[in-house]
Amino acid sequence: MTATEQDQFNSVDYNDPMVNRILDAGEQCIHRFGIRRTAMGEVARVGKLSRGSIYRYFADKEALVSGVFQRRQALYLNRTEAALEKLPTLVDKLTHSVVSGRQDMAEGIFASLAETEPETVAMMFLEPSFYQRSVSFWPPHIELAKREGEIGAAIDIETATDFIMRLAVSLVTFPDMGLNLKSRKDIRRYLQQVVSRGLG
Protein backbone atom coordinates (compact mmCIF):
# COMPACT_ATOMS: atom_id res chain seq x y z
CA MET A 1 0.00 0.00 0.00
CA THR A 2 1.45 3.36 -1.02
CA ALA A 3 1.42 6.48 1.12
CA THR A 4 -1.23 8.02 -1.13
CA GLU A 5 -3.58 5.07 -0.82
CA GLN A 6 -2.97 4.94 2.91
CA ASP A 7 -3.94 8.55 3.31
CA GLN A 8 -6.85 8.64 0.93
CA PHE A 9 -9.41 9.06 3.69
CA ASN A 10 -7.25 10.80 6.25
CA SER A 11 -6.25 13.91 4.38
CA VAL A 12 -8.93 15.54 2.28
CA ASP A 13 -7.98 17.57 -0.78
CA TYR A 14 -9.91 20.84 -0.63
CA ASN A 15 -8.79 21.66 -4.19
CA ASP A 16 -10.64 18.68 -5.62
CA PRO A 17 -13.97 20.09 -6.83
CA MET A 18 -15.67 16.73 -6.28
CA VAL A 19 -14.63 16.74 -2.62
CA ASN A 20 -16.04 20.21 -2.16
CA ARG A 21 -19.29 19.35 -3.92
CA ILE A 22 -19.71 16.43 -1.53
CA LEU A 23 -18.81 18.49 1.54
CA ASP A 24 -21.08 21.33 0.40
CA ALA A 25 -24.01 18.96 0.01
CA GLY A 26 -23.16 17.25 3.30
CA GLU A 27 -22.97 20.52 5.18
CA GLN A 28 -26.23 21.69 3.66
CA CYS A 29 -27.99 18.50 4.73
CA ILE A 30 -26.53 18.53 8.24
CA HIS A 31 -27.46 22.18 8.53
CA ARG A 32 -31.06 21.52 7.54
CA PHE A 33 -31.81 18.09 9.02
CA GLY A 34 -29.07 17.32 11.52
CA ILE A 35 -26.64 14.41 11.34
CA ARG A 36 -28.99 11.59 12.27
CA ARG A 37 -31.61 12.53 9.69
CA THR A 38 -29.10 13.05 6.91
CA ALA A 39 -28.92 10.04 4.55
CA MET A 40 -26.07 9.49 2.13
CA GLY A 41 -28.66 9.27 -0.66
CA GLU A 42 -29.94 12.70 0.26
CA VAL A 43 -26.42 14.13 0.21
CA ALA A 44 -25.97 12.61 -3.24
CA ARG A 45 -29.28 14.08 -4.46
CA VAL A 46 -28.47 17.55 -3.10
CA GLY A 47 -24.94 17.45 -4.53
CA LYS A 48 -26.27 16.06 -7.83
CA LEU A 49 -23.89 13.14 -7.82
CA SER A 50 -23.99 9.41 -7.21
CA ARG A 51 -23.89 7.76 -3.85
CA GLY A 52 -20.98 5.67 -5.10
CA SER A 53 -18.91 8.80 -5.66
CA ILE A 54 -19.32 9.83 -2.06
CA TYR A 55 -17.98 6.48 -0.93
CA ARG A 56 -15.03 6.93 -3.28
CA TYR A 57 -13.95 9.98 -1.27
CA PHE A 58 -15.24 9.20 2.20
CA ALA A 59 -14.95 5.81 3.87
CA ASP A 60 -18.34 6.07 5.53
CA LYS A 61 -20.92 8.48 6.85
CA GLU A 62 -18.87 9.25 9.94
CA ALA A 63 -15.90 10.23 7.77
CA LEU A 64 -18.12 12.53 5.72
CA VAL A 65 -19.56 14.20 8.80
CA SER A 66 -16.17 14.69 10.36
CA GLY A 67 -14.94 15.95 6.98
CA VAL A 68 -17.63 18.62 6.99
CA PHE A 69 -16.64 19.84 10.43
CA GLN A 70 -12.92 19.63 9.72
CA ARG A 71 -13.40 21.81 6.67
CA ARG A 72 -15.36 24.31 8.76
CA GLN A 73 -12.57 24.32 11.30
CA ALA A 74 -9.91 24.69 8.60
CA LEU A 75 -11.89 27.58 7.16
CA TYR A 76 -12.13 29.18 10.58
CA LEU A 77 -8.40 28.76 11.14
CA ASN A 78 -7.57 30.18 7.71
CA ARG A 79 -9.83 33.18 8.11
CA THR A 80 -8.53 33.73 11.62
CA GLU A 81 -4.93 33.35 10.51
CA ALA A 82 -5.45 36.02 7.89
CA ALA A 83 -7.08 38.36 10.37
CA LEU A 84 -4.40 37.83 13.00
CA GLU A 85 -1.64 38.92 10.66
CA LYS A 86 -3.00 42.44 10.82
CA LEU A 87 -3.22 42.53 14.60
CA PRO A 88 -0.29 43.92 16.60
CA THR A 89 -0.29 41.97 19.87
CA LEU A 90 -0.91 38.44 21.10
CA VAL A 91 -3.73 39.78 23.28
CA ASP A 92 -5.39 41.36 20.26
CA LYS A 93 -5.06 38.11 18.37
CA LEU A 94 -6.51 36.08 21.21
CA THR A 95 -9.36 38.55 21.62
CA HIS A 96 -10.18 38.28 17.95
CA SER A 97 -10.11 34.47 18.08
CA VAL A 98 -12.56 34.44 20.97
CA VAL A 99 -14.96 36.91 19.38
CA SER A 100 -14.97 35.20 15.98
CA GLY A 101 -15.09 31.78 17.64
CA ARG A 102 -18.23 32.80 19.51
CA GLN A 103 -19.73 34.15 16.31
CA ASP A 104 -19.12 30.86 14.50
CA MET A 105 -20.72 28.90 17.32
CA ALA A 106 -23.73 31.19 17.38
CA GLU A 107 -24.69 31.31 13.76
CA GLY A 108 -23.32 28.55 11.54
CA ILE A 109 -23.79 24.83 11.37
CA PHE A 110 -23.08 24.57 15.10
CA ALA A 111 -26.06 26.71 16.06
CA SER A 112 -28.49 24.68 13.97
CA LEU A 113 -27.04 21.38 15.17
CA ALA A 114 -27.24 22.57 18.75
CA GLU A 115 -31.00 22.87 18.31
CA THR A 116 -31.62 19.48 16.72
CA GLU A 117 -28.86 17.40 18.36
CA PRO A 118 -27.43 19.22 21.40
CA GLU A 119 -25.87 16.03 22.79
CA THR A 120 -23.85 15.58 19.61
CA VAL A 121 -22.54 19.15 19.81
CA ALA A 122 -21.70 18.62 23.49
CA MET A 123 -19.77 15.47 22.60
CA MET A 124 -17.83 17.29 19.88
CA PHE A 125 -16.93 20.14 22.24
CA LEU A 126 -15.49 17.68 24.73
CA GLU A 127 -13.67 15.64 22.09
CA PRO A 128 -9.93 16.30 22.59
CA SER A 129 -9.17 15.93 18.87
CA PHE A 130 -11.45 18.90 18.24
CA TYR A 131 -8.85 21.13 19.88
CA GLN A 132 -5.69 19.18 19.17
CA ARG A 133 -5.97 20.24 15.52
CA SER A 134 -5.40 23.85 16.60
CA VAL A 135 -2.28 23.12 18.65
CA SER A 136 -0.04 23.96 15.72
CA PHE A 137 -1.86 27.22 15.11
CA TRP A 138 -0.54 29.33 17.96
CA PRO A 139 3.23 28.72 18.30
CA PRO A 140 4.28 31.12 15.52
CA HIS A 141 2.29 33.93 17.10
CA ILE A 142 3.70 33.15 20.49
CA GLU A 143 7.26 33.15 19.22
CA LEU A 144 6.63 36.53 17.66
CA ALA A 145 5.17 37.92 20.88
CA LYS A 146 8.23 36.61 22.65
CA ARG A 147 10.63 38.32 20.23
CA GLU A 148 8.66 41.55 20.50
CA GLY A 149 8.88 41.38 24.27
CA GLU A 150 5.11 41.17 24.79
CA ILE A 151 5.53 37.97 26.79
CA GLY A 152 8.45 36.74 28.86
CA ALA A 153 11.53 35.33 27.16
CA ALA A 154 11.68 32.45 29.66
CA ILE A 155 8.26 31.01 28.80
CA ASP A 156 8.42 27.87 26.71
CA ILE A 157 6.25 27.71 23.62
CA GLU A 158 4.33 24.61 24.73
CA THR A 159 3.25 26.16 28.01
CA ALA A 160 2.20 29.39 26.35
CA THR A 161 0.29 27.53 23.63
CA ASP A 162 -1.53 25.43 26.19
CA PHE A 163 -2.45 28.50 28.22
CA ILE A 164 -3.62 30.54 25.24
CA MET A 165 -5.73 27.66 23.97
CA ARG A 166 -7.30 27.04 27.35
CA LEU A 167 -8.30 30.69 27.55
CA ALA A 168 -9.71 30.69 24.03
CA VAL A 169 -11.64 27.43 24.44
CA SER A 170 -12.92 28.43 27.85
CA LEU A 171 -14.11 31.87 26.76
CA VAL A 172 -15.84 30.51 23.66
CA THR A 173 -17.43 27.52 25.36
CA PHE A 174 -18.41 29.22 28.63
CA PRO A 175 -19.24 32.87 27.93
CA ASP A 176 -20.09 33.46 31.58
CA MET A 177 -18.00 31.94 34.35
CA GLY A 178 -18.82 34.47 37.04
CA LEU A 179 -17.74 37.43 35.00
CA ASN A 180 -19.96 38.17 32.03
CA LEU A 181 -17.54 39.07 29.26
CA LYS A 182 -19.77 40.21 26.45
CA SER A 183 -18.18 43.03 24.49
CA ARG A 184 -14.91 42.83 22.61
CA LYS A 185 -13.60 45.57 24.87
CA ASP A 186 -14.38 43.60 28.04
CA ILE A 187 -12.84 40.45 26.62
CA ARG A 188 -9.73 42.33 25.60
CA ARG A 189 -9.26 43.97 28.98
CA TYR A 190 -9.69 40.62 30.71
CA LEU A 191 -7.19 38.89 28.43
CA GLN A 192 -4.74 41.76 28.69
CA GLN A 193 -4.73 41.30 32.46
CA VAL A 194 -4.46 37.51 32.68
CA VAL A 195 -2.10 37.00 29.75
CA SER A 196 0.43 39.65 30.63
CA ARG A 197 0.31 39.45 34.41
CA GLY A 198 -1.91 36.58 35.52
CA LEU A 199 -3.26 37.67 38.87
CA GLY A 200 0.10 39.13 39.90
Next chain:
Amino acid sequence: MTATEQDQFNSVDYNDPMVNRILDAGEQCIHRFGIRRTAMGEVARVGKLSRGSIYRYFADKEALVSGVFQRRQALYLNRTEAALEKLPTLVDKLTHSVVSGRQDMAEGIFASLAETEPETVAMMFLEPSFYQRSVSFWPPHIELAKREGEIGAAIDIETATDFIMRLAVSLVTFPDMGLNLKSRKDIRRYLQQVVSRGLG
Protein backbone atom coordinates in the same frame (compact mmCIF):
# COMPACT_ATOMS: atom_id res chain seq x y z
CA MET B 1 -47.70 30.23 49.51
CA THR B 2 -45.21 30.47 52.38
CA ALA B 3 -41.47 30.68 51.92
CA THR B 4 -41.09 27.10 53.15
CA GLU B 5 -43.57 25.73 50.64
CA GLN B 6 -42.02 27.80 47.90
CA ASP B 7 -38.59 26.38 48.58
CA GLN B 8 -39.56 22.81 49.27
CA PHE B 9 -38.05 21.49 46.04
CA ASN B 10 -35.38 24.11 45.51
CA SER B 11 -33.28 23.68 48.59
CA VAL B 12 -32.75 20.13 49.81
CA ASP B 13 -32.18 19.47 53.49
CA TYR B 14 -29.18 17.16 53.82
CA ASN B 15 -29.93 16.67 57.51
CA ASP B 16 -33.26 15.03 56.79
CA PRO B 17 -32.56 11.28 56.91
CA MET B 18 -35.40 10.60 54.45
CA VAL B 19 -33.81 12.93 51.91
CA ASN B 20 -30.49 11.16 52.25
CA ARG B 21 -32.06 7.73 51.98
CA ILE B 22 -33.70 8.79 48.74
CA LEU B 23 -30.53 10.37 47.39
CA ASP B 24 -28.46 7.35 48.43
CA ALA B 25 -30.82 4.99 46.64
CA GLY B 26 -30.96 7.30 43.64
CA GLU B 27 -27.20 7.58 43.40
CA GLN B 28 -26.81 3.82 43.73
CA CYS B 29 -29.28 3.23 40.90
CA ILE B 30 -27.74 5.86 38.63
CA HIS B 31 -24.32 4.44 39.37
CA ARG B 32 -25.38 0.92 38.42
CA PHE B 33 -27.87 1.44 35.60
CA GLY B 34 -27.48 5.00 34.40
CA ILE B 35 -30.15 7.69 34.46
CA ARG B 36 -32.34 6.44 31.63
CA ARG B 37 -32.60 2.91 33.02
CA THR B 38 -33.31 4.05 36.57
CA ALA B 39 -37.01 3.89 37.44
CA MET B 40 -38.51 5.68 40.43
CA GLY B 41 -39.94 2.32 41.55
CA GLU B 42 -36.45 0.86 41.55
CA VAL B 43 -35.13 3.76 43.62
CA ALA B 44 -37.96 3.15 46.09
CA ARG B 45 -37.18 -0.57 46.24
CA VAL B 46 -33.45 0.03 46.79
CA GLY B 47 -34.12 2.70 49.44
CA LYS B 48 -36.80 0.53 51.02
CA LEU B 49 -39.40 3.26 50.91
CA SER B 50 -42.50 4.08 48.93
CA ARG B 51 -42.59 5.74 45.58
CA GLY B 52 -44.97 8.31 47.03
CA SER B 53 -42.36 9.38 49.58
CA ILE B 54 -39.91 10.17 46.83
CA TYR B 55 -42.43 12.46 45.20
CA ARG B 56 -42.99 14.14 48.55
CA TYR B 57 -39.37 15.29 48.51
CA PHE B 58 -38.61 15.60 44.82
CA ALA B 59 -40.97 17.12 42.27
CA ASP B 60 -40.06 14.65 39.56
CA LYS B 61 -37.35 12.34 38.30
CA GLU B 62 -35.32 15.22 36.91
CA ALA B 63 -35.31 16.91 40.33
CA LEU B 64 -34.14 13.68 41.96
CA VAL B 65 -31.35 13.21 39.44
CA SER B 66 -30.19 16.79 39.75
CA GLY B 67 -30.46 16.39 43.53
CA VAL B 68 -28.08 13.45 43.42
CA PHE B 69 -25.51 15.41 41.45
CA GLN B 70 -25.93 18.55 43.52
CA ARG B 71 -25.25 16.56 46.67
CA ARG B 72 -22.14 15.08 45.06
CA GLN B 73 -20.99 18.56 44.15
CA ALA B 74 -21.76 19.89 47.63
CA LEU B 75 -19.77 17.00 49.06
CA TYR B 76 -16.89 17.76 46.74
CA LEU B 77 -16.96 21.43 47.68
CA ASN B 78 -17.09 20.62 51.40
CA ARG B 79 -14.24 18.14 51.24
CA THR B 80 -12.26 20.55 49.09
CA GLU B 81 -13.00 23.47 51.38
CA ALA B 82 -11.67 21.50 54.33
CA ALA B 83 -8.53 20.49 52.47
CA LEU B 84 -7.87 24.01 51.22
CA GLU B 85 -7.79 25.43 54.73
CA LYS B 86 -4.56 23.58 55.34
CA LEU B 87 -2.90 24.79 52.16
CA PRO B 88 -0.74 27.93 52.25
CA THR B 89 -1.14 29.54 48.83
CA LEU B 90 -3.84 30.11 46.22
CA VAL B 91 -1.77 28.12 43.74
CA ASP B 92 -1.62 25.17 46.14
CA LYS B 93 -5.37 25.38 46.61
CA LEU B 94 -6.05 25.52 42.91
CA THR B 95 -3.68 22.61 42.30
CA HIS B 96 -5.49 20.55 44.88
CA SER B 97 -8.88 21.38 43.38
CA VAL B 98 -7.73 20.26 39.95
CA VAL B 99 -6.20 17.00 41.20
CA SER B 100 -9.18 16.05 43.34
CA GLY B 101 -11.59 17.21 40.64
CA ARG B 102 -9.93 14.87 38.16
CA GLN B 103 -10.09 12.04 40.69
CA ASP B 104 -13.82 12.56 41.21
CA MET B 105 -14.43 12.53 37.47
CA ALA B 106 -12.36 9.38 37.03
CA GLU B 107 -13.81 7.13 39.66
CA GLY B 108 -17.24 8.09 41.02
CA ILE B 109 -20.69 8.31 39.54
CA PHE B 110 -19.32 10.40 36.68
CA ALA B 111 -17.03 7.65 35.46
CA SER B 112 -19.78 5.03 35.39
CA LEU B 113 -22.25 7.43 33.77
CA ALA B 114 -19.66 8.36 31.17
CA GLU B 115 -19.64 4.73 30.07
CA THR B 116 -23.38 4.20 29.86
CA GLU B 117 -24.53 7.71 28.86
CA PRO B 118 -21.58 9.81 27.63
CA GLU B 119 -23.88 12.36 25.95
CA THR B 120 -25.60 13.07 29.24
CA VAL B 121 -22.27 13.67 30.97
CA ALA B 122 -21.19 15.91 28.10
CA MET B 123 -24.38 17.93 28.44
CA MET B 124 -23.85 18.32 32.19
CA PHE B 125 -20.29 19.50 31.69
CA LEU B 126 -21.45 22.21 29.31
CA GLU B 127 -24.36 23.25 31.52
CA PRO B 128 -23.47 26.70 32.93
CA SER B 129 -25.35 26.06 36.19
CA PHE B 130 -22.96 23.19 36.84
CA TYR B 131 -20.20 25.75 37.41
CA GLN B 132 -22.21 28.72 38.61
CA ARG B 133 -22.79 26.89 41.89
CA SER B 134 -19.04 27.11 42.58
CA VAL B 135 -18.79 30.85 41.92
CA SER B 136 -19.23 31.64 45.62
CA PHE B 137 -16.56 29.14 46.57
CA TRP B 138 -13.43 31.01 45.56
CA PRO B 139 -13.78 34.67 46.61
CA PRO B 140 -12.73 34.14 50.27
CA HIS B 141 -9.56 32.37 49.18
CA ILE B 142 -8.83 35.07 46.66
CA GLU B 143 -9.29 37.83 49.22
CA LEU B 144 -6.89 36.02 51.52
CA ALA B 145 -4.30 35.64 48.76
CA LYS B 146 -4.68 39.33 48.08
CA ARG B 147 -4.10 40.27 51.72
CA GLU B 148 -1.10 37.97 51.89
CA GLY B 149 0.32 39.61 48.80
CA GLU B 150 0.29 36.44 46.70
CA ILE B 151 -1.76 38.17 44.04
CA GLY B 152 -1.96 41.83 43.08
CA ALA B 153 -3.91 44.27 45.24
CA ALA B 154 -5.45 45.88 42.17
CA ILE B 155 -7.20 42.72 40.91
CA ASP B 156 -10.92 42.71 41.54
CA ILE B 157 -12.40 39.60 43.11
CA GLU B 158 -14.78 38.86 40.24
CA THR B 159 -12.03 38.82 37.64
CA ALA B 160 -9.81 36.63 39.78
CA THR B 161 -12.67 34.22 40.55
CA ASP B 162 -13.53 33.92 36.88
CA PHE B 163 -9.92 33.26 35.95
CA ILE B 164 -9.33 30.70 38.71
CA MET B 165 -12.51 28.86 37.79
CA ARG B 166 -11.69 28.83 34.09
CA LEU B 167 -8.30 27.29 34.88
CA ALA B 168 -9.81 24.69 37.20
CA VAL B 169 -12.62 23.71 34.84
CA SER B 170 -10.30 23.63 31.84
CA LEU B 171 -7.65 21.50 33.54
CA VAL B 172 -10.22 19.02 34.87
CA THR B 173 -12.23 18.79 31.67
CA PHE B 174 -9.32 18.80 29.20
CA PRO B 175 -6.31 17.09 30.80
CA ASP B 176 -4.27 17.57 27.65
CA MET B 177 -4.44 20.80 25.66
CA GLY B 178 -1.05 20.57 24.04
CA LEU B 179 0.82 20.23 27.28
CA ASN B 180 0.18 16.96 29.07
CA LEU B 181 -0.12 17.96 32.72
CA LYS B 182 -0.32 14.66 34.53
CA SER B 183 1.44 14.82 37.89
CA ARG B 184 0.53 17.14 40.75
CA LYS B 185 3.99 18.64 40.45
CA ASP B 186 3.52 19.50 36.77
CA ILE B 187 0.10 20.97 37.41
CA ARG B 188 1.42 23.05 40.25
CA ARG B 189 4.34 24.43 38.26
CA TYR B 190 2.02 25.33 35.40
CA LEU B 191 -0.48 27.07 37.69
CA GLN B 192 2.29 28.87 39.59
CA GLN B 193 3.44 30.35 36.31
CA VAL B 194 0.11 31.41 34.81
CA VAL B 195 -1.55 32.56 38.03
CA SER B 196 1.27 34.68 39.35
CA ARG B 197 2.68 36.02 36.10
CA GLY B 198 0.50 34.95 33.18
CA LEU B 199 2.89 34.78 30.24
CA GLY B 200 4.75 37.91 31.35
Next chain:
DNA sequence: AAATATACAAAAAACGATTATTGTTCATTC
Protein backbone atom coordinates in the same frame (compact mmCIF):
# COMPACT_ATOMS: atom_id res chain seq x y z
C1' DA C 1 -9.77 7.00 -15.09
C1' DA C 2 -13.52 8.66 -12.82
C1' DA C 3 -18.52 9.08 -12.26
C1' DT C 4 -22.69 6.61 -12.55
C1' DA C 5 -26.36 3.27 -12.00
C1' DT C 6 -27.96 -0.86 -10.25
C1' DA C 7 -28.05 -4.70 -7.28
C1' DC C 8 -27.40 -6.74 -2.89
C1' DA C 9 -26.82 -8.36 2.09
C1' DA C 10 -26.27 -6.36 6.58
C1' DA C 11 -27.34 -2.77 9.66
C1' DA C 12 -30.18 0.86 11.26
C1' DA C 13 -34.47 3.62 11.44
C1' DA C 14 -39.47 4.01 11.47
C1' DC C 15 -43.56 2.15 12.75
C1' DG C 16 -47.43 0.35 15.45
C1' DA C 17 -48.91 -2.57 19.28
C1' DT C 18 -47.82 -3.79 23.91
C1' DT C 19 -45.91 -3.14 28.29
C1' DA C 20 -43.69 -0.29 31.90
C1' DT C 21 -43.09 4.07 34.15
C1' DT C 22 -44.47 8.51 35.57
C1' DG C 23 -46.72 11.69 38.28
C1' DT C 24 -51.13 12.38 40.89
C1' DT C 25 -54.68 11.23 44.13
C1' DC C 26 -56.47 9.36 48.15
C1' DA C 27 -57.69 6.03 51.62
C1' DT C 28 -55.01 3.39 55.14
C1' DT C 29 -51.16 2.50 58.35
C1' DC C 30 -47.59 3.68 61.42
Next chain:
DNA sequence: GAATGAACAATAATCGTTTTTTGTATATTT
Protein backbone atom coordinates in the same frame (compact mmCIF):
# COMPACT_ATOMS: atom_id res chain seq x y z
C1' DG D 1 -48.21 14.27 60.43
C1' DA D 2 -45.62 11.52 57.68
C1' DA D 3 -45.02 7.23 55.16
C1' DT D 4 -47.37 3.78 52.71
C1' DG D 5 -49.88 1.20 49.14
C1' DA D 6 -53.11 1.01 45.62
C1' DA D 7 -55.46 2.99 41.80
C1' DC D 8 -55.34 5.75 37.78
C1' DA D 9 -54.65 8.37 33.23
C1' DA D 10 -50.93 10.11 30.62
C1' DT D 11 -46.51 9.45 29.02
C1' DA D 12 -42.52 6.90 27.71
C1' DA D 13 -39.94 2.60 26.90
C1' DT D 14 -39.83 -1.90 24.69
C1' DC D 15 -40.61 -5.29 21.25
C1' DG D 16 -41.23 -7.47 16.94
C1' DT D 17 -42.07 -6.15 12.17
C1' DT D 18 -41.54 -3.47 8.07
C1' DT D 19 -39.05 -0.17 5.60
C1' DT D 20 -35.04 2.55 4.77
C1' DT D 21 -30.26 3.20 4.71
C1' DT D 22 -25.64 1.68 4.64
C1' DG D 23 -21.65 0.00 2.68
C1' DT D 24 -19.82 -2.96 -1.05
C1' DA D 25 -19.50 -4.90 -5.60
C1' DT D 26 -19.82 -4.62 -10.37
C1' DA D 27 -21.30 -3.60 -14.97
C1' DT D 28 -22.06 0.72 -17.77
C1' DT D 29 -21.46 5.51 -19.16
C1' DT D 30 -18.94 9.86 -19.74
